[in-house]
Amino acid sequence: MKKIIIALMIILFCYQFFINDSPKLNQEISLQDKSPYNGDLILINKDFKLQQEPTNLTIIPKDLTENVLIDLEYKVQQSLIEPLKQMFEAAQEDDIQHFKINSAYRSGKLQQQLYEQKGAEYALPSGSSEHQTGLSIDIGSTQGTMDKTMEGKWLEEHATDYGFILRYPENKVDITGIAFEPWHFRYVGLPHSIIMKQKDMSLEEYIKFLEDEKDYTAKVNGVKYYVQYVENTNQAKIPDSTKHEVSGDNLNGFIITSILK
16 A cells, blocks of 8 residues: 555656646747857856856845845846845745855956965866856855755755755765855756756756756646757747746757746
8 A cells, every 4th residue: 555655646746747748839939149158057067167258247235135144245147136035035934044145156267266276175267167157156154054054954945946956965976076065056947946856966967867858848836847958950949938048058059948828
């Protein structure tokens, strides 16, 4: 009986997140003005370096929320401000009060200076750090280290609900090549953050999953998404949708995320 219940739970889980009925691709979009080297899902690591610096950076407001200490001018891409605010407000509702922003965007020059001053154990050379994308943010706690505080535990559990992933988890060191960093969060957007958490994937694994599968349909938080991976093309066919977003992967492809009607 217990085995039957477990099997039913697995089936229900798979149905909730992955739906087999692929939509009809009735709409054609141009990718000519899109670059495979920018977007929320670009992969940056020691093997795949940043090709384009971000252009839409903005300063994180120091009064973003009452439970976050921001004592310097930190920049991120403009699109991160609202999900950051929503995430910290949700934490405040759960009485998590002691966050601190420790780092965000770094220029290539600053990143190289850190690498030369601190060494490879502390920093990556220019071009290899996610901080240059404006999509990553180091979040700490004024109460202690993130692996031991309520702030770290809350983010590990809930950050994916707002499009952020723990970029360098403890169980993925052999894949990311980076030691466990419980403070380093990377924005990838929805539904990708949720799917990555449910499938226990690092960003490296998720990009490979997309390359292999080419597309999938998933329902996350009541919203139905269709995600496609295309490469070596200036045009793509997508389903009729209320909204779609295009991101490069920093390799040769594009990830197109459509919200289905």
